[in-house]
Amino acid sequence: MSSAPTVLNATSRTEIGKAAAHLRRTGKVPAVVFGHGLESIAISLDAHEFDHLRRTSRSNAIISLTIDGQGKRNVMLRGFQIDPRTRHLLHVDLFALKSGEEVTVDVPLRTIGESYAVDRLGGTLLHTVSHIRVRALPEKLPELLEISIESLVDFEIAIHVRDLALPEGVTLMSEPDDVVAKVAPPKAAEETVVGAAEAAATAAAAAAAAEAAVPAGAEKSES
Secondary structure, rough: OOOOOEEEEEEOOOOOHHHHHHHHHHHHEEEEEEEOOOOEEEEEHHHHHHHHHHOOOOOOOOOEEEOOEEEEEEEEEEEEEEEEOOOEEEEEEEOOOOOOOEEEEEEEEEOOOOHHHHHHHOOOEEOOOEEEEEEOOHHHHOOEEEEEOOOOOOOOEEHHHHHOOOOOOOEOOOOOOOOEEEEEEOOOHHHHHHHHHHHHHHHHHHHHHHHHHHOOOOOOOOO
16 A cells, blocks of 8 residues: 655746746756646656656655645656657656545556466466556555466466456456466467467368369269
């Protein structure tokens, strides 16, 4: 579950659009705080401080935001933009949390345990879903969800989103039938199965063609 909020300091700003470009030259990054029933607040953050926060904080961390050194409000990081050329931060979006209001977020998944199909049968684990979407009160949001892959004992079994155990108070918003993990057979075995299937199909096609070449009602000639 969520732990104590991470602290972040901000300064209110009046510059918007292109006028905010000079903030980046002074080591700041423009940001906006928004939320349900809240008029958007334009702020600036210390670029180095925020970059450290986003790299070290867990997913969906609750942030205790102070603006101009006054008051505190809990927010969550909703997104940020990075210049693809310079890799510098361009903009940050912070979502203001409201007491008693649930939020919808993506929670990362992590596999644990060992799979018989991988360790003993030589298969390859396919972790096809890395996040699931859930809804809960901010303080109920899990940092991540662990998935045991011990049930993957052959190549036919799959773990679906619906199989995940969610904490109390957390509602699943993702498609329950999506496959989270399964084991693919070894390539050699897969090629053997495909080859056998292709050979069977070729033989069946040849037999059908030979049968079609004999006129209906024709009798075999005696030698």
